[in-house]
Amino acid sequence: MNFALILFIALAVTGGIWLLDVLLFKRFRDKDAREPLLVEYAKSFFPVILVVFGLRSFLVEPFKIPSGSMMPTLLIGDFILVNKYTYGIRLPVINKKVVALNNPERGDVMVFRYPADPGLDYIKRVVGVPGDVVEYRDKQLSINGQPVRTVNTSTYSYVGNGLSYVTAMVYQEHLNSVGHAMMTEPGKLAVYPSQVVDFPYRENCSYNAEGEGFVCKVPEGQYFMMGDNRDASNDSRYWGFVPDRNIVGKAFFIWMNFDDFGRIGTTLK
Template structure:
């Protein structure tokens, strides 16, 4: 569901009714006559819709985390806020950038439109920016030939798909000098080879036949994304690069989780 489009249509309809009444219909009514109910509703809802549309389009947009691909950073049921202007100001609905501000950096948690189906919003971490060579072999990430520093911090257990109880190894990983948590499951391959799609510019990537890794050169204007739950994430390893035009914004804050109130107010890093 394209909620931005629904809001835009509602804004145009309510504003149009209000304007039509002010310019034409009002002249034909007696001064003491009551406004038609439709006009009353339009005048009441238009300012509210305008404020919501403006905030959501240019400042912050709320999202709910539907999967465990970003665990342990983000949990299923987290309600998050996404900064809509940090990467530039975009026209709502068509998502065309009109003002350039900052570019995504390695380590950012970013919401974007899934390249294979732009009607879906995904959230992952930026691990490769334009021009980077990203390599992931035997669960170890390297960027431009340099291993990304990691430090083991323990384990994390959760119930996965099919009610399987999973215990993963947790690491503090440092991209661009800023730490974040990520985790891997011992015994699983670095890439599930059978799930790799024939995505645009796939020739920029080379995969090991045994599923133990890959190396990709990120094209200009595109980004390489990976989930923090490395072995339970459908990400750029499988469907390729994220074009700049697909960017929605940078996730920065957890404002609600009805299953764990302790997560409220958590900054995303």
């Protein structure tokens, strides 16, 4: 559901009714006559919808995390806020950038429109920026030939698909100056080649047939995304690069989790 489009239509309808009343209908009413109910509702709702539309389109947008692909950073049920202007100001609904500001950096947690279906919003971590050579082999991530520093810190257990109990190894990974948590499951392959689909710039990637890893060169204007829950994430390994036009914004804050109030106020790394 394109909520931005629904808000825009509501804004246009309520604003149009109000404007028509001011310019046309009002002159035919008696001065003491009560405004039609439809006009009253339009005048009441238009300012509210305008504020919500403006905040959501240009400042911050709320999202709910639906899957465990970003565990342990983000949990199912986390409600997060996404900064809409960090990566530039975009026109609402059509998502066209009109003012360029910052570019996504490695390590950013980013919300974007899924390339295969722009009606879906995904959230992953930026691993590769334009021009990067991303290699993931035997669960070790390398950028431009340099292994990314990872330090084993703990384990993390959770209930996975099919109610199976999963215990993963948690690492502190440093894609930038700020470390973040990432985890992998022993016994899982780095990538499952049979699940890789055809995607734009597929020729930029090379996969090991045994699933030991892959290497991709990120094209200009594209980004390579991976989930922090590396072995339970459907990400750029399988469906390719994220174009700049699909960017929604940078996730930065957990404002609610009804199952764990202790997560409220958490700043994302």
